[in-house]
């Protein structure tokens with residue numbers, strides 16, 4: 044019996060690319076809708092001696108290119124950004140199993156994968172819910188997810204302006220400076236307020252730990268698409284209740300939404316369906332002038348697909364050397 048291989052974060056980083064990530068995430072979302080994926084409910088274990096939360100996310104995906112049996116272990120430690128030497132808030136490992144034997148075949152660094160697949164899920168949802176060209180992107184939150192969404196949407200779209208706001212404005216300023224330098228442009232702009240950031244935007248991304256709404260309905264342009272990424276046990280509250288009540292809200296998976304978004308259900312919010320149904324064409328996308336929301340929770344099937352992608356690329360590369 045061979046030992047599992049370890050694919051470390053720095054190796055994962057070198058193997059990731061946006062186009063394959065998009066394909067893997069799109070396949071995962073579609074497979075969940077088509078019942079070609081199994082995702083047992085994720086568990087949440089709260090440390091009693093710190094703010095750290097441990098999630099287990101088991102899943103199986105039946106797909107020729109991205110199929111896998113795996114389990115992501117992921118921690119959320121919001122205080123990590125306040126350390127003298129800050130660490131990422133979200134850290135993960137993905138266990139990948141041999142399907143027939145159940146033997147552990149790889150442990151794949153899951154922190155970069157979580158970053159990339161979450162931004163790619165927003166890009167997939169945006170493509171299918173609003174198939175048109177955009178001018179202005181607004182990103183609320185300049186943390187890990189805010190940054191990777193800026194990079195991902197800049198890769199897939201030709202936005203004229205990408206605005207970034209953070210409740211601690213200095214962080215948004217630093218990110219904007221970094222991105223304008225990396226891409227040798229001036230399209231990244233720092234906003235002093237969330238309202239200034241959102242007004243007039245065609246696409247909005249919320250990626251914060253906000254516990255009360257940071258986007259109000261009256262700021263929204265007709266036909267805007269919102270990717271609401273900030274997630275947690277109790278605070279799906281980045282958008283105001285009236286936005287959830289008046290827009291076309293899509294989710295990544297029903298089972299997760301029924302438990303983790305029960306609070307929205309109690310407010311009378313009706314989800315239009317899983318984004319996978321729009322990908323397959325079973326659910327028609329809403330008219331382009333309607334406000335759409337993709338409420339992202341994050342799914343094990345996405346992580347399994349990504350771990351399989353990275354595993355295959357790693358083996359391919361090892362065989363060439």
Ligand SMILES: NC(=O)C1=CN([C@@H]2O[C@H](COP(=O)(O)OP(=O)(O)OC[C@H]3O[C@@H](n4cnc5c(N)ncnc54)[C@H](O)[C@@H]3O)[C@@H](O)[C@H]2O)C=CC1
Nearest residue numbers: 132161185186187188210250251252253273274339340341
């Ligand atoms: N849907 C999904 O698949 C995933 C969702 N997430 C969620 O995305 C969100 C962001 O995660 P990361 O970027 O990794 O975290 P991060 O810690 O790197 O960034 C969070 C940002 O939120 C800001 N923030 C903190 N408290 C705030 C408040 N009360 N109001 C407004 N802004 C506030 C911080 O200044 C920081 O810039 C979290 O809610 C996380 O749980 C993360 C990974 C996957």
Ligand SMILES: O=C(O)C1=NCCCC1
Nearest residue numbers: 117119157274340341342
């Ligand atoms: O899907 C994920 O992975 C996560 N979702 C919510 C926050 C922690 C990571």
